[in-house]
Structure formats: structure tokens, C-alpha cells
Amino acid sequence: MRQPVDLKKAFRLINHGPVTLITSAHGDARNIMAASWTMPLDFDPPKVALVIDKNAYTRELIEASGEFALNIPARAIAPAILKAGGSSGRAGDKFAACGLQTFAAERVSAPLVEGCVAWLECRLIPEPHNQEAYDLFIGEVVAAHADKRVFIDGRWRFEEDKLRTLHYVAGGTFFQTGDEVEAD
Amino acid sequence: MRQPVDLKKAFRLINHGPVTLITSAHGDARNIMAASWTMPLDFDPPKVALVIDKNAYTRELIEASGEFALNIPARAIAPAILKAGGSSGRAGDKFAACGLQTFAAERVSAPLVEGCVAWLECRLIPEPHNQEAYDLFIGEVVAAHADKRVFIDGRWRFEEDKLRTLHYVAGGTFFQTGDEVEAD
Numbered sequence: 001m002r003q004p005v006d007l008k009k010a011f012r013l014i015n016h017g018p019v020t021l022i023t024s025a026h027g028d029a030r031n032i033m034a035a036s037w038t039m040p041l042d043f044d045p046p047k048v049a050l051v052i053d054k055n056a057y058t059r060e061l062i063e064a065s066g067e068f069a070l071n072i073p074a075r076a077i078a079p080a081i082l083k084a085g086g087s088s089g090r091a092g093d094k095f096a097a098c099g100l101q102t103f104a105a106e107r108v109s110a111p112l113v114e115g116c117v118a119w120l121e122c123r124l125i126p127e128p129h130n131q132e133a134y135d136l137f138i139g140e141v142v143a144a145h146a147d148k149r150v151f152i153d154g155r156w157r158f159e160e161d162k163l164r165t166l167h168y169v170a171g172g173t174f175f176q177t178g179d180e181v182e183a184d
Numbered sequence: 185m186r187q188p189v190d191l192k193k194a195f196r197l198i199n200h201g202p203v204t205l206i207t208s209a210h211g212d213a214r215n216i217m218a219a220s221w222t223m224p225l226d227f228d229p230p231k232v233a234l235v236i237d238k239n240a241y242t243r244e245l246i247e248a249s250g251e252f253a254l255n256i257p258a259r260a261i262a263p264a265i266l267k268a269g270g271s272s273g274r275a276g277d278k279f280a281a282c283g284l285q286t287f288a289a290e291r292v293s294a295p296l297v298e299g300c301v302a303w304l305e306c307r308l309i310p311e312p313h314n315q316e317a318y319d320l321f322i323g324e325v326v327a328a329h330a331d332k333r334v335f336i337d338g339r340w341r342f343e344e345d346k347l348r349t350l351h352y353v354a355g356g357t358f359f360q361t362g363d364e365v366e367a368d
Contacts, residue, residue, distance in 0.1 A: 015220050016351035016359055017201010036199050039223040041235060041318055049233060049320065051225060078367035130314065134225055136233065138318065156353060166365060167200035167351070169340055175200055178362025181350060183262035 002145045005118070009154045010144035011040035013072060013118040014048065016156065016177060018165035021071040021084060022050065023102070023110040024061035030111055032094050033058045034085030036168040038070060046141040048122060053135055057089040062124055063131075067108035068139060072118035074147075075176050076162040080115070082172055107143040117147040117163060186329045189302070193338045194328035195224035197256060197302040198232065200340065200361060202349035205255040205268055206234065207286070207294040208245035214295055216278050217242045218269030220352040222254060230325040232306060237319055241273040246308055247315075251292040252323060256302035258331075259360050260346040264299070266356055291327040301331040301347060 005013065014020065017039075023032050037051035048070065052059045062068045073081050083098040095102060095111070102111035108121045122139030130136040150156060150163045158164045158177060166174040189197065198204070201223075207216050221235035232254065236243045246252045257265050267282040279286060279295070286295035292305045306323030314320040334340060334347050342348045342361055350358040 012354055016353055017220070017223075036201070037223045037225065039201075039221045039233070039235070041221065041320060047318070049223070049235075049318075051223070051233075075365055078365055082367050127314075130311075134231070134233075134322065136225060155355075155357075156359075158359075164362065167361065169200055169364075170196055171339075172367055173339075174365040174367060175340075175342075176362040176365050177351065178348070178360040180353075181259055181262055181358040181360050183266050183356055183358060 001147050001149055003148045005144040005146050005151065006154065007046055007141060007144060008044050010046040010120055010141045011043055012154060013120060013144060013146060014038060014040055014070065017167060018072050018177065019081060019168040019174065021073055021081065021113055021116065022058055023069045023071060023113060024058050024065060025109040025111060026061045026065040029061060031058045031061055031089035032084050032098065032100065032113065034081050041138060048120065048139050048141060050137050051135050052137055062137065065109055066124045067110055068122050068124065069105055069108060069110040069112055070120040070122065071113040071116040072165055074115060074117045074163045075166055077115040078166060078174055117150050117165065119145045185331050185333055187332045189328040189330050190338065191230055191325060191328060192228050194230040194304055194325045195227055196338060197304060197328060197330060198222060198224055198254065201351060202256050202361065203265060203352040203358065205257055205265065205297055205300065206242055207253045207255060207297060208242050208249060209293040209295060210245045210249040213245060215242050215245055215273035216268050216284065216297065218265050225322060232304065232323050232325060234321050235319050236321055246321065249293055250308045251294055252306050252308065253289055253292060253294040253296055254304040254306065255297040255300040256349055258299060258301045258347045259350055261299040262350060262358055301334050301349065303329045
């Protein structure tokens with residue numbers, strides 16, 4: 001059900017501000033964390049900006065490998081997002097602990113997560129000052145994919161609740177992406 | 185219906201990724217633009233990151249004044265968001281053209297927009313390399329307010345559609361912030 005997304009349209013996968021799962025790998029290690037603080041940064045070539053705390057194991061893996069992926073989870077795996085956000089991968093494989101399966105990315109070493117509806121494979125653009133002063137990381141999107149049941153002709157088209165993306169609030173609660181509003 | 189928001193909780197106003205209206209002012213000039221590419225950058229003191237194109241009049245005003253505001257519009261003013269996103273303030277006052285009323289901020293010169301449900305008053309943290317290389321701006325939130333009908337005890341609580349926040353997709357279409365999902 002996955003199809004490639006034209007890189008020029010990759011920004012649309014996160015333009016609406018969904019919660020993400022950041023995956024990373026280096027050598028035999030891999031990790032996953034939940035992150036709401038991400039945004040598109042450019043169209044072409046597509047770039048993203050994201051915030052990763054200094055204590056995060058994910059940060060070590062991204063700085064070592066220079067790669068990561070943003071996975072956009074569907075509502076059906078909301079419990080796994082909370083688990084991924086509430087524990088550290090230093091203690092053991094978090095994918096197994098969260099009950100998440102993965103598949104191989106095309107262009108990066110970071111694994112991609114099943115149960116998501118979009119995936120952005122990214123290469124880190126090192127910016128040491130931003131990383132140190134603001135925990136702010138910038139990446140170039142080098143491949144993108146989406147579930148063709150909900151991302152159709154370059155646009156999100158949600159119908160079933162279980163395939164909707166999510167927006168994180170606080171305290172274990174999300175909003176699902178709601179109805180379309182035509183403003184014209 | 186506005187109440188102050190504790191600065192430590194200001195990030196929650198944009199944590200779910202809503203579309204924003206960026207306002208700015210310098211001398212007699214003021215402007216408004218629509219922006220989806222914003223995110224929280226820190227909790228305390230709260231910071232935000234946002235992307236502003238080199239051609240934007242808003243960018244001139246922010247660089248000159250060192251201040252801006254993020255206004256979080258409710259669904260009821262969706263048409264005005266599109267107008268604000270589709271024209272330049274260099275040609276004349278965009279607030280009037282969009283049919284938007286404003287009120288004075290507490291700590292910055294940028295006006296705040298009626299019809300919104302949250303407002304973050306920000307001071308620019310100059311980062312010339314980010315601004316030049318990535319169109320990326322960083323601000324510290326110095327005051328925050330929210331509509332107490334929908335932001336209650338530090339949490340978004342949406343009921344009526346017209347007061348829901350919005351997430352921008354493409355082509356004049358938004359998603360409204362949807363139902364709460366409890367994942368615990």
C-alpha cells in the first residue's frame with residue numbers, strides 16, 4: 001500500500017503538523033522516539049527541522065550516522081506512540097517494547113515503521129551551533145513514501161478514523177486530524 | 185474571553201501543529217501573513233521556530249522591529265487566512281483587505297488578531313546564518329494568551345467546530361483539529 005511521493009510534494013506529508021516517530025540507526029543500534037516538534041523547512045530540495053533533546057539516545061545515533069527518518073503514525077498505533085515517547089532506547093530495543101514492526105528504508109539506514117501512513121527518509125545537514133544551542137536539527141529529505149489509501153494524488157484524503165494522522169496535545173491525549181474545511 | 189497563559193505552557197498552544205497568522209509592525213507599517221511552518225523550540229523560556237520567505241514583507245518588519253506575534257486562528261476565519269496567505273502587504277493594509285480586526289499586544293508592537301483563539305507574543309532571537317541560509321527564524325515567547333472557551337486549565341478543549349484550530353493542507357483546504365483520542 002506504499003507508494004513513492006514526489007520529493008517536491010514531500011513537505012505536504014507534514015505540513016498539517018502531525019506527531020511523528022523519529023527513527024535512527026548506527027551500526028547494530030537503532031532507536032525510535034516520538035516527536036511533535038518538527039516542521040517543513042523548504043520545498044525543493046525538501047528539508048525539515050526538528051528538535052531533539054540532548055539526553056535522547058536518538059540524538060547520538062543521528063549524530064553518528066548522519067541519517068534519520070520521520071514516520072507519520074496513524075491513529076491505530078497511538079498507544080505505541082506514547083510508549084515510544086515515554087521510555088529510552090538505551091535500556092533495550094524500543095521497537096519490540098512498543099510492539100512495532102519495521103521495514104528497510106531505501107536511502108538511509110534508519111528503519112521505517114509499520115502502521116504509519118507516511119515516511120520521510122532524511123540526511124542530516126550538520127549545523128553544530130543550532131544543535132548545541134537549540135537542540136535544533138535540520139535534514140534534507142532524500143526519499144518519501146505514503147500509504148496510497150490516504151495520500152492520493154499528492155493530497156491527504158482521510159476517511160476511516162484508524163488511518164487518520166494525529167496531533168499531540170499533552171497527558172496521553174492526541175487530536176486526530178479532523179474534517180476537511182473548504183475556505184474558498 | 186482572553187486569559188493569560190502561563191509561559192511554561194505556551195508551547196501547548198502550537199504543539200498540535202495548527203496553521204498560524206504571523207503579525208508584525210515597525211513604525212507605521214504593519215503586516216500579517218499565514219504560516220504553517222512553525223513549531224515550538226523550547227519549554228522554559230519558551231521559544232518558537234518559524235520559516236519566513238525572503239520575499240515576505242513580514243520579514244522586513246520583523247528584522248527591523250525584532251518582534252512578532254503568532255496568532256492561532258479559529259475555523260470561523262478560514263477565508264481570511266487564505267486571503268492573508270495569498271497577497272502581499274506591500275500593496276496596502278492587509279488586515280483591512282482580509283476583514284480582520286486587531287487589538288494591542290502587551291509586550292510587543294505587533295498587533296494581535298481578533299477571531300483567533302491563541303496568541304504568542306515573541307521577541308526575535310537574531311540568528312543571521314539561519315535566517316539567510318534557511319529562512320529560519322527563532323523567537324522567545326514573552327507573553328501568551330488564549331480564548332478561555334477552548335483553552336482550559338492549560339489544555340485545548342474543542343467542542344464547537346467554529347472555534348477549532350486548523351491545519352493547512354494545500355489548495356485552499358484545511359483540516360480542522362479533530363476529536364480527542366485517548367491512547368492510554
